Amino acid sequence: MMTRASALALFVAIALFSGICSGQEATGTPPFGSFGGGPDVVNLGDLNAHIAIPVIHKAGRGLPFSYDLSYDSSVWYPVSVSGNQTWTPVANWGWRGVTEAAVGYRSYNWQAVGCDPGLGRITHYIDYHDPAGSVHRFPTNWSTCDGPSPITVPASDGSGYVYYLSLTAEALYTRDGATIDTVANTIADRNGNVLSTSVNSGTTTITDTLGTTALTISGSGTQSNPMVYQYTGPSGLVSVTAHYTDLPPVFVHVRIRQLSAAPSWV
Amino acid sequence: MARFVLVPLVCLLFIPPALGQSAPASDPRALTFAARSIAALTGGTPAAEVTLTGTAVWTAGSDQQTGTATLMAKGSAESRVDLNLSGGARSEIRNVNGNLNEGNWIGVDGAVHAIALHNCLTDASWFFPALGTLATAGRNSNLVFTYMGLESLGQTSLQHIHAYTYDAQFSEAQQLSAMDFYLDPQTLRPRIVTFSEHPDNNGSVNIPVQVMFSDYRNVDGTSIPFRIQRYVNNGLMLDVRITSAKMNSGIADSSFIVQ
Numbered sequence: 001m002m003t004r005a006s007a008l009a010l011f012v013a014i015a016l017f018s019g020i021c022s023g024q025e026a027t028g029t030p031p032f033g034s035f036g037g038g039p040d041v042v043n044l045g046d047l048n049a050h051i052a053i054p055v056i057h058k059a060g061r062g063l064p065f066s067y068d069l070s071y072d073s074s075v076w077y078p079v080s081v082s083g084n085q086t087w088t089p090v091a092n093w094g095w096r097g098v099t100e101a102a103v104g105y106r107s108y109n110w111q112a113v114g115c116d117p118g119l120g121r122i123t124h125y126i127d128y129h130d131p132a133g134s135v136h137r138f139p140t141n142w143s144t145c146d147g148p149s150p151i152t153v154p155a156s157d158g159s160g161y162v163y164y165l166s167l168t169a170e171a172l173y174t175r176d177g178a179t180i181d182t183v184a185n186t187i188a189d190r191n192g193n194v195l196s197t198s199v200n201s202g203t204t205t206i207t208d209t210l211g212t213t214a215l216t217i218s219g220s221g222t223q224s225n226p227m228v229y230q231y232t233g234p235s236g237l238v239s240v241t242a243h244y245t246d247l248p249p250v251f252v253h254v255r256i257r258q259l260s261a262a263p264s265w266v
Numbered sequence: 267m268a269r270f271v272l273v274p275l276v277c278l279l280f281i282p283p284a285l286g287q288s289a290p291a292s293d294p295r296a297l298t299f300a301a302r303s304i305a306a307l308t309g310g311t312p313a314a315e316v317t318l319t320g321t322a323v324w325t326a327g328s329d330q331q332t333g334t335a336t337l338m339a340k341g342s343a344e345s346r347v348d349l350n351l352s353g354g355a356r357s358e359i360r361n362v363n364g365n366l367n368e369g370n371w372i373g374v375d376g377a378v379h380a381i382a383l384h385n386c387l388t389d390a391s392w393f394f395p396a397l398g399t400l401a402t403a404g405r406n407s408n409l410v411f412t413y414m415g416l417e418s419l420g421q422t423s424l425q426h427i428h429a430y431t432y433d434a435q436f437s438e439a440q441q442l443s444a445m446d447f448y449l450d451p452q453t454l455r456p457r458i459v460t461f462s463e464h465p466d467n468n469g470s471v472n473i474p475v476q477v478m479f480s481d482y483r484n485v486d487g488t489s490i491p492f493r494i495q496r497y498v499n500n501g502l503m504l505d506v507r508i509t510s511a512k513m514n515s516g517i518a519d520s521s522f523i524v525q
Contacts, residue, residue, distance in 0.1 A: 079465035079466075079468070079471065079473070080465060080466050080467075081382075081385065081463050081464070081465055081466060081473060081498075082358065082369075082371040082379070082381050082382070082385065082463075082466065083356070083371050083373045083379065084326060084498070084503070085326070086473060086498055086499050087499070088465075088471060088473060088499065107470065108470050109467065109468045109470065110438075110468065110469050110470055111382060111383070111384060111466075111467060111468070111469055112382070112383040112384035112387075112436075112438065112442065112469050113383060114366030114367075114383060116366075118433070118435045118436060119383070119433065119435070119436040119439065120436065121436070121438060121469070124467065124468075
């Protein structure tokens with residue numbers, strides 16, 4: 001039986017080493033998570049359902065190329081504005097963006113702050129949203145007011161990602177030394193093999209590490225102009241079209257979680 | 267450190283604009299519409315301050331509270347909203363007279379909190395456009411106006427003006443200060459004003475705010491909207507029906523003190 005002292009120590013340890021708390025539920029398949037279900041992957045910690053619809057998976061030189069249409073069900077999260085709570089949707093309503101599904105993207109949590117003189121920005125943390133929908137957080141607390149020094153920050157989730165940030169540059173490194181450019185939307189491994197994306201006249205082209213076009217994506221995601229994914233298969237050009245349908249409003253089943261008021265040993 | 271030079275990922279967000287850059291020029295058509303709108307609101311006599319009192323319905327999800335509202339604004343920098351609701355009193359004070367802290371909100375517990383600075387770059391007098399961005403068009407070279415054209419919103423067409431504050435030192439100001447004014451094409455009085463507010467701890471997330479003005483009445487030569495509805499995230503959050511309006515009554519600056 002756990003003594004009060006050891007229980008208290010455990011509680012303090014959990015409090016000290018738990019990740020940064022935000023209103024958003026963890027999506028994708030975060031490291032060290034517990035999952036169930038299928039084909040949708042249910043995070044047993046927060047009941048987010050992640051579903052991935054494969055478009056193309058192929059080998060490459062150094063870096064393989066995978067592209068899935070994926071969705072996470074934890075869309076709404078609460079935010080507070082001057083004492084008012086409001087529910088806010090995540091980007092793209094839970095679906096991965098066109099290039100996000102290939103290389104991910106990064107977002108910032110920052111606040112405006114008063115410098116002397118003028119205004120500046122303190123970046124509390126940077127999130128890297130990987131192609132599979134998991135979010136990797138880099139706590140930065142980095143202010144632009146005083147001409148800050150560059151920083152190098154590891155992800156807080158133990159995933160091995162490292163972020164470099166300065167006033168003029170930023171870079172994201174994976175555990176095995178690849179560099180992800182979330183501005184140019186490219187990934188380069190440590191041997192110089194590059195997976196890149198480009199957009200021309202509304203068509204996104206993804207080029208694999210062999211220098212060949214792995215996938216082209218066109219369309220605007222509407223009924224009249226659906227998204228079309230095209231790649232060269234063993235027997236010629238393959239097209240995957242995402243069709244869109246207007247659905248009537250649905251009632252949303254709200255999941256309410258409740259923490260017990262106090263453990264029984266208190 | 268080879269890895270730091272291999273891929274110097276230049277991020278627009280993190281590059282401060284060159285010092286000495288000047289604000290882009292405003293669209294003359296937008297300035298003309300703004301000036302004509304202010305003239306339509308004030309009758310040609312600039313407004314200095316306003317006090318509006320009325321009834322308020324406050325809605326947050328399933329919680330709906332009713333009560334009274336007092337809205338005060340002085341110049342373009344100071345405003346105060348006091349709501350005395352069935353669930354308790356609530357106030358918001360804005361004062362952008364050069365302080366690092368430019369706003370307070372006071373909840374039902376009476377505690378004073380700072381309004382996040384990134385929520386203080388739009389008009390302090392969001393409920394009374396005659397004292398806001400429109401009134402300073404052409405007088406503040408850092409306020410950039412663009413004429414967006416005649417646009418259809420629902421059943422009606424409105425003249426659309428976009429405005430933002432240019433700050434060479436703080437590029438995010440363009441996004442944080444952006445406001446859109448939709449003017450009645452006949453009277454040129456503002457019908458809808460939209461802008462974004464942001465979570466207290468995150469200026470990068472935009473929450474749409476839409477303020478709708480209707481039931482304009484003439485008070486001492488000034489055209490005042492007697493119904494003001496504030497939508498947040500596309501839901502009606504505050505519905506104020508004005509019962510009394512006073513112009514230039516001499517509001518003390520002490521009403522707008524921010525802690």
